Amino acid sequence: MKKIILTVSIIILFLINGCDKGIEPADEITSPTGFKGKVTFSGNWNNNIKRTHLVVFKKPINKDDDFFPPNLTFVIDSIPKGASQFNYNSLENNYIESFTISAGEYSYVVVAQSNTPALSLQRKDWVVIGVYCENGDQTKPKKLIINAGRISDDINIDVNFNNPPPQPPGGM
Amino acid sequence: MKKFFFLLILSTSVIYSQSSTGTIKGRVVAVDNSPLEGVNVFIPTTNYGSATDIRGFFEIKNIPFGVYNVEFSLIGYKKELKENIDLNQISVNVTVILYEAAFETKQIIVSAGKYEQDKEDLSVSTTVLRPEIISQKSIHSFDDLLRYVPGVQMTMDQVSIRGSSGYSKGAGTRVLTAIDGVPFYSGDMGDIVWEMIPLQDIERIEVIKGPASSLYGSTAIGGVINIITKSASKNPFTNFKSYIGTYDKPSYDIWKWDDSYRTFYGLSLTHSNHYKNLGYTFSIKKFDDMSYRQNDYYKRYTAYTKLNYLFSDSSNLSLLANYLYSMRGNYLYWKDSRNALIPKPGEENNKVRSNRLFLSLIYDKKFSDSFTAQFKSSYYRTKFDGIAIEFTTSTANLFRNELIGTFNLSDKFRLISGLEFSYTKVKSNIFKSPDYFGSGLYAQMEYNVTEDLILNAGARYDYLKLDTLKGANAITPRAGLNYKLTNELILRSSIGTGFRVPTPSEVFTSAGVGGGIDVIENPNLTYETSISFEAGLLYNYSKSLRFDAAFYxxxxxxxxxxxxxxxxxxxxxxLPKARVQGIEAIIDWDFVPQMFKLNISYNYMWSKDIEREKAMKYRPRNVLYTNLSYNHYPFEAGIDFxxxxxxxxxxxxxxxxxxxxxxxxxxxxxxxxxxINAGFNFFIGSLPAKTxxxxxxxxxxxxxxxxxxxxxxxxxTLSFELFY
Known part of the structure; x- marks a missing residue:
């Protein structure tokens, strides 16, 4: 009996000290996480436009609902009408305070315009005018890759009002 | 001279016989110090034996001096062996406590079906718990107890039976919890406040797995937990219990937020007795927990009373009153994984103050052998104040009345029928101030086709109206069978429907939860329905080894x-459609009878949100519970995994x-x-105690x-109990 108690005690002590501890604290990240770049415009601005935002989507847009949170991940401040270039930084130009962006891959980054004074969350109110893409081919969206503790830069989008990109599903 | 020798021999033998036999006597009581009648007391391998009288006393006379083991046994209780009783004088006194058997499967009466049935006659999976495990496992709140029940899952304080619920901060439970058959959920959130359940006053707990809407209506779509409270003691009985404990330091230094050990303690005092036809139980309790997390503390005070008045052998009235005051920190989420034990910034001082009062009145009347009626009336007042940047408050008054008739139409046929009304008025700054009306009419019959085959079927009609929402009508039928294929193998199967009307909190909540996120109301929320099927078997391989399995x-x-x-x-x-499927298996093995017991249960569950084609939230696919217990008076021990x-x-x-x-x-x-846990039973003077x-x-x-x-x-945790 004593041997059994001793053996069980040793096993329990071994398990107590040797087991996986489950959830662990994440590594500390001291530097900020985000992205920055510029949007350049060519062609003429539409006078009726009230808002122009750079927006980030987690996954490609396949249906109306994909245009909004949680797939809509980040919104940059509205770009002033008539601008020919807009430099932005996600840390300084976060339009929706409660939204944050963290490390990961984001499939669809675009500049979109709306003619509603307030920020609308209706797909039909928006038109995509520029896409973050490979080699200027707006039919091939490029993934935005964000690493923890780093600012991904050169996330540039060229908007040509005379050559708009293909529109995602939904809308007007 | 011959006469002298004869007298000498005779006197010597008389002296010898007077001094060489004695009496073992004493008393056998239950854990609450109430006397146990009819306990078999005998000395194994001899013909010496006796039984206890109505006061629990026994006496075995004319036993030769010596050292004996004496065995005490009574149906429904664990056998006790008192070892090495040294009989070397005229009499030796022994006091013994017998403990009710926990997790028993045979001859267990279950009343969650609104009448008393043998557990082995049921058509649905059921687990019955005895109150001893509350002390053994140092359970301080009822929800901790449910963490050890096969098929039951606790996500924080929200209960789910076989995947019926995920997690919604307690709003809209799908498991109906009842005290003595009287539903016990709040009128606004529809939640269950586990700390109100009087742990020291429980006779047994019945867990019915599967929808019971056909008897209990809306909230029982996932199952029923019926808590049967103890009757008042026939003799004066007082129980004092206290516990004290501490949390260890966190695993990681980075998680430490307080240099001192965080402690918790509790005190309870219960007294029960009879005065003529009136039985009464009073108890008061205090619980305090500093918690291992910042702003997660609680302080609770509860008071409990149960009065029972016996008008005659066929009629009695019982009143139960239960009150809770609590103040607790309102810990919602961690700051982040590096600060896993402190709340999000801005939530460090949030707290919740609660006052709750539950009253129930049950009147039983047996009109004849074939007809019994029961009237149940209850009032549940709940009030909470959420104290944070935004002040939230809600007061709900829930009234309920139910009339139940049980008709034993023949030896083989029984009909249970009932009528129920409820009304709730909520006054709140986050749920609006809706009122809620509910009514139900139900009937269920049980037919013993043969000695081995029992059929039951029933249905319930409900009409519920939540404030401005359109009234909901639902008919929920069910049917089941129980077939004893052999003495050892019992098959069961049931099919049933369920429904649940959303609670005021699910429809009308309109409040910020922080971080710019709001909970918004949904006046278009409609009631959910379900259809369930279960097939199961119970196999008694031997007296010490049992299997139970079910597909659902x-x-x-x-x-x-x-x-x-x-x-x-x-x-x-x-959600348009969801499906939960699973298999549950339980093994119960007394591998050293009356000493070592092993209980293993495994549940494989596949839940699916059919539209989104993915699993439902907070439902683990595999769940395994094991318990190994050791009982050898006066020691007890157990390991749970x-x-x-x-x-x-x-x-x-x-x-x-x-x-x-x-x-x-x-x-x-x-x-x-x-x-792990370990306990020791002992006496302080003549008073039973345990630690x-x-x-x-x-x-x-x-x-x-x-x-x-x-x-x-x-x-x-270190706990101490004294019975006197």
Whole structure:
């Protein structure tokens, strides 16, 4: 009996000290996480436009609902009408305070315009005018890759009002 | 001279016989010090034996001097062997406590079906718990007890039977909890306040797995937990219990937020007695827990009274009153995984104050052998104040009346029928101030076709109207059978429907939860329905080895779940379809009878949101519970182990961009929790006492049941109980 108690005690002590501890604290990240770049415009601005935002989507847009949170991940401040270039930084130009962006891959980054004074969350109110893409081919969206503790830069989008990109599903 | 020798021999033998035999006598009582009548008391391998009288006393006379083992046994109680009783004088006194058997499967009466049935005659899976495990496992709140029940899953304080619920901060339970058959959930949230359940006053707990809407209506769509309270003691009985404990230091230095040990303690005093035809039980309790997390403390005070008046052998009235006052910190989520035991910034001082009063009145009248009626009336007042930047408050008054008739139409045929009305008035600044009316009419019959085959079937009609919402009508039929194929093998099967009307909190909540996220109302929320099927078997391989297995499936329509809307708010919505399927297996093995017992249960569950084609949130696919217990008077000990596989789906929207409301909230792991406990029974003078030590989460394993909430870290409890 004593041997059994001793053996069980040793096993329990071994398990107590040797087991996986489950959830662990994440590594500390001291530097900020985000992205920055510029949007350049060519062609003429539409006078009726009230808002122009750079927006980030987690996954490609396949249906109306994909245009909004949680797939809509980040919104940059509205770009002033008539601008020919807009430099932005996600840390300084976060339009929706409660939204944050963290490390990961984001499939669809675009500049979109709306003619509603307030920020609308209706797909039909928006038109995509520029896409973050490979080699200027707006039919091939490029993934935005964000690493923890780093600012991904050169996330540039060229908007040509005379050559708009293909529109995602939904809308007007 | 011959006469002299004869007299000498005779006198010597008389002296010898007078001094060489004696009497073993004493008393046998239950754990509450009440006398046990009819206990068999005998000395194994001899013909010496006796039985206890109505006061629990026994006497075995004319036993030759010597050292004996004496065995005490009574049906429904664990056998006790009192060893090495040294009989070397005229009489030896022995006092013995017999303990009711926990997790028994045979000859257990279950009344959750609104009348008393043998557990082995049921058509649905049922677990019956005895109150001894509350002391053995150092249970301080009823929800901790449910963590050891096969097929039952606790996610924080929200109960789910066979995957019926995920997690919604307690709003809209799908498991009906009842005290003596009287439903016990609040009028506004529909939640259950576990700390109100009087742990020291429980006779047994019945857990019915599967929908019971055909008897209990809306809330019982996932099952029923029926808590039967003790009757008043026939003799004066007082129980004092206290416990004290402390949490260990966290696993990681970075998690330490307080240099001192965080402690908890509780005190309770219960007194019970009879005066003529009036039985009464009073108890008061205080609980205090500093918690291992910042701003997660609680202080609770409860008072409980049960009065029972016996008008005659065929009629009695009982009144139960239960009151709770609590003040607790309102810990919602961790700051992040590096600060896993402190709340999000701005939530360090949030607290909740609660006042709750539950009253129930039950009148039983047996009109004849074939007809018994029962009237149940209850009032449940709940009030909470959430004290934070935004002040929230809600007061709900819930009234309920039910009339039940049991007709024994023949030896083989029984009919149970009832009528129920309820009314709730809510006054709140977050749920609006709706009122809620409910009514139900039900009937269920049981037919013993043969000695081995029992059929039952029934249906319930409900009409519920929640404030301005359109009234809901539902008819919920069910049917079941129980077939004893052999003496050892019992088959059961049932099919039933269920429904649940949303609670005021699910429809009308309109409040901020922080971080710019609001919960918004959904006046279009409609009631959910379900259809369930179960097939199971019970196999008594031997007296010491039993198997129970079941397959179950439930299809839900319009299943109500919290969801993130496209505007970034949380809203309860109806999922078009959801399905939960599973297999449950239980092994109960007394591998050293009356001493070592092993209980293993395994549940494989596949839940599916059919439209989204993924698992439902907070439902682990694999759950394993094991318990090894040792009982050899005066010692008791046990080891428990719980395993959950990693939960597949959680509220992703809360832990991922864009909201990222709970930072690193997607950190989750499989759950491995082991607890050990040991106890010693002894006497202080002639008063029975017991002490237990319990070490929970012995590996200090860090896991979450809900995102951003580390479950209790390793903690130790020392408890003491005295009965007089």
């Amino acid at each position: 499936q439930t299809e839900y329509n319009d299943f109500i779940e919290p969801n993130l809307t496209y505007t970034g708010d949380i809203q309860f919505i109806n 719980r395993f959950w596989s990693k939960v597949e789906e959680i509220d992703d929207a809360l832990v991922e961009p864009p909201l990222n409301y709970v930072k690193e909230g997607n950190k989750r792991v499989p759950v491995y929790v082991a607890d 237990f030590v319990s070490l929970k989460n012995i590996f200090n394993y860090n896991y979450v049941e809900f995102l951003g909430n580390i479950a209790p870290i390793r903690n130790i």
